[in-house]
Amino acid sequence: MRRRRVVDFALRRRGVLAALREGGLSLREVCDADVYLLRAAGFHGVVTETVCPVCRKENLTEVSWVFGDDLGPASGSARGADEIEQLALSHDEFTVHVVEVCRSCSWNHLVESYEVGLTPGTGKRVRRAARELRRHR
Ligand SMILES: [Zn+2]
Numbered sequence: 654m655r656r657r658r659v660v661d662f663a664l665r666r667r668g669v670l671a672a673l674r675e676g677g678l679s680l681r682e683v684c685d686a687d688v689y690l691l692r693a694a695g696f697h698g699v700v701t702e703t704v705c706p707v708c709r710k711e712n713l714t715e716v717s718w719v720f721g722d723d724l725g726p727a728s729g730s731a732r733g734a735d736e737i738e739q740l741a742l743s744h745d746e747f748t749v750h751v752v753e754v755c756r757s758c759s760w761n762h763l764v765e766s767y768e769v770g771l772t773p774g775t776g777k778r779v780r781r782a783a784r785e786l787r788r789h790r
Contacts, residue, residue: 654738656767657746666762670706683707686759690716693731694754701753708758715764716754721747723776737769743780746770 672678684707686694698714705713716731723745732740737749747770754761771779 654741654769656769659765659767661765662763666764669762673707680707680758684755684759684761686754686761690752690754690761691756691759693718694756697731697733698754699734703753705755705758705760707760708755710757711755713753713755713760716752718750718752719747720750721745721770723747723770723773741769741771743776743783744770745773745776 669678669683673680673683693716694714698716701713701715703713705711717734717737719730719732719737719740720728721744722728724740724747727740728747740747746768748766748768750763751765751767752761753764770776
């Protein structure tokens with residue numbers, strides 16, 4: 654699966670953490686993961702090697718969210734790596750937002766975004782062809 658238009662948000666993340674240390678931001682402002690994100694972390698998250706930079710109590714979990722018109726109702730949902738790979742084989746290009754979250758203190762931040770999927774306009778054809786194949790098997 655080839656990732657396109659990869660954007661790394663490490664610099665912004667460092668900025669937020671620095672502002673937190675210097676008192677420009679409060680814990681409440683940055684540790685605001687909602688129930689939905691925390692639940693998604695439990696179901697679809699991947700535990701990383703990185704310890705939470707805020708509370709240092711546990712390792713961060715990364716959750717990937719998918720966004721794209723061709724995804725239909727799946728757009729805006731959290732997905733595991735295997736699911737994203739499957740979606741990328743049968744849908745027009747879509748955006749993935751990788752968010753890190755601490756399930757202990759609720760710190761969360763966008764880590765990276767990228768695009769995967771088919772050339773715009775081909776997803777529907779590919780899915781129709783796959784349905785036809787299944788029907789004739
Ligand atoms: Zn934490």
